[in-house]
Structure formats: C-alpha cells, structure tokens
Amino acid sequence: AQSVTQPDIHITVSEGASLELRCNYSYGATPYLFWYVQSPGQGLQLLLKYFSGDTLVQGIKGFEAEFKRSQSSFNLRKPSVHWSDAAEYFCAHNDMRFGAGTRLTVKP
Amino acid sequence: DGGITQSPKYLFRKEGQNVTLSCEQNLNHDAMYWYRQDPGQGLRLIYYSQIVNDFQKGDIAEGYSVSREKKESFPLTVTSAQKNPTAFYLCASRAGTGSSYGYTFGSGTRLTVV
Numbered sequence: 081a082q083s084v085t086q087p088d089i090h091i092t093v094s095e096g097a098s099l100e101l102r103c104n105y106s107y108g109a110t111p112y113l114f115w116y117v118q119s120p121g122q123g124l125q126l127l128l129k130y131f132s133g134d135t136l137v138q139g140i141k142g143f144e145a146e147f148k149r150s151q152s153s154f155n156l157r158k159p160s161v162h163w164s165d166a167a168e169y170f171c172a173h174n175d176m177r178f179g180a181g182t183r184l185t186v187k188p
Numbered sequence: 189d190g191g192i193t194q195s196p197k198y199l200f201r202k203e204g205q206n207v208t209l210s211c212e213q214n215l216n217h218d219a220m221y222w223y224r225q226d227p228g229q230g231l232r233l234i235y236y237s238q239i240v241n242d243f244q245k246g247d248i249a250e251g252y253s254v255s256r257e258k259k260e261s262f263p264l265t266v267t268s269a270q271k272n273p274t275a276f277y278l279c280a281s282r283a284g285t286g287s288s289y290g291y292t293f294g295s296g297t298r299l300t301v302v
Contacts (some may be wrong), residue, residue: 089228112288123192123278123293124231131288170230174288176221176246180230 084113084171086179093161094187101156101182103145103171112174113154115145117167118181124170130154131174141165161186190215194279194294200302201266201273209264209297211279218284220262221291224248225276234277237262238284266299274301 085104093099105111112131116124128139135147145156154171166186171179192213201207213220219238223231233246237256251270256262262281266273276298280291 114290116291116293121276121296121298123194123295124280124291125293126290129288129290172291176233176236178223178231180228 084173084177084179086169086171086182088182089180090183090185092185092187095163096160099156099158099161099165099184101169101171101184103154103156103179104152105154105171105173106152107173110149113145113147114172114174115139115143115154115156116170116172116178117141118170119167127156127169163188192279192281192292192294194277194297196297197295199297199299201299202302204268206265206267207299209266209277209279209299211262211264211294213260213262213281213292215281215283215292216259217281217292218259219282220256221280221282222246222252222254222262222264223278223280225278225296231278234264273299275299 083106087102114129115127118124127143128137130137130147138144143158147154163186168181168183170181195210221236222234232248234252235254237243253265278296279294282289282291
C-alpha cells in the first residue's frame with residue numbers, strides 16, 4: 081500500500097545543534113511530498129513541499145528537505161535548532177495521507 | 189486575511205448526542221478535508237470534498253457525517269454512532285486535489301465526551 085512513514089516518534093536535540101527528521105515513502109511514481117509543523121493545540125503549518133525539479137527544497141523558518149529517490153526518503157533538516165522549533169512535525173503525501181509525526185524536544 | 193476558521197475551539201458532548209463542528213474558509217479553495225488526530229496516531233482522514241454538493245469517505249468515516257452546500261463551508265457532525273469521539277479535529281482546505289498544492293489548516297476543535 082502507498083504510505084508515508086516517519087520512523088522516529090520522538091527526538092531530542094540541544095539548542096544550536098543540527099536536526100534531521102526522517103520520512104520514507106512508498107510510491108511507484110514520483111510523489112508530491114510535504115512537511116508540516118504543529119505547535120501544541122494548533123493546526124498544521126506548511127514548511128515546504130517537493131513535486132519536481134531541484135531535489136533540495138528550501139522552506140520557511142530555516143528548514144530544508146532533500147528528496148532522494150534511491151532511498152525513498154524526504155528528510156527534513158535544519159542546521160541550528162532554536163528552542164521555538166519544539167513542536168510536532170508531519171510528513172505528508174498528496175494523496176491526503178500523513179505520517180504519524182515526530183515530536184521534537186529542544187534542550188537548553 | 190484569508191484562512192480557515194474552526195469553531196468552537198472546545199466542545200463537550202454527552203453520551204448519545206450528535207454534535208456539529210464548524211469549518212469555514214475564505215480562500216476560495218475547491219477542496220476541503222476533515223482529519224481526526226489522536227496522540228501517537230498522526231492525522232486520519234474522515235471525509236473530504238472536492239466540489240460543492242459532493243464528498244467522499246476517508247479512512248475512518250464511520251460515525252461521522254458531512255455536508256458541502258457552500259464552497260466556503262464544510263461542517264462535520266459527530267453522531268452518537270461514533271463510539272470514541274474524544275479527539276482533536278482538524279479541518280483543512282487546498283486549491284485542488286491531485287496537485288502540488290499544500291493544505292491550509294484551521295486551528296482545530298478539541299472534542300471531549302463527558
């Protein structure tokens with residue numbers, strides 16, 4: 081079945097450290113892929129999206145993601161995490177399905 | 189500013205009651221969606237609508253109903269047939285389906301059974 085998988089339920093990083101959140105997909109064709117962020121008790125906000133072209137996409141809040149067809153991955157990265165980045169992050173595909181989410185905790 | 193408005197923010201339901209969650213958008217988006225969010229389970233699709241007067245069931249439609257009489261409105265009714273309705277409900281919209289458009293989300297309604 082077509083799916084999007086986020087292998088990490090919870091990640092903790094220190095403020096200022098780099099971050100990588102994993103997302104794997106299982107689709108035959110090149111998918112449309114998205115990353116969203118959700119603060120507690122709020123809706124989701126779109127960080128970035130990929131649908132064609134350059135495999136490294138830039139988003140808001142200093143985030144970027146790289147589409148790797150060979151690894152069926154679309155991992156989200158940030159070079160230096162800020163305390164305000166603590167939230168839940170969702171990878172999603174254009175067929176309306178979302179990954180289970182990765183909760184990010186930022187240590188001072 | 190354009191966006192999606194969900195109301196109420198908090199809702200309490202007694203056993204056996206039907207309740208309706210409101211979702212309104214002024215983005216002129218064609219497609220609208222309802223998701224349910226439970227801790228550790230991500231977002232699960234309840235219903236979606238690609239055009240006025242038409243909607244389709246998602247993965248967990250049982251115990252829920254929707255209508256799409258106007259482009260800007262997509263209310264969700266949680267019926268008494270939904271045995272475990274306590275959850276966070278999110279409404280979303282986007283300009284089209286099968287496209288590269290991302291979603292715009294509302295701020296959610298937290299439903300609790302009392």
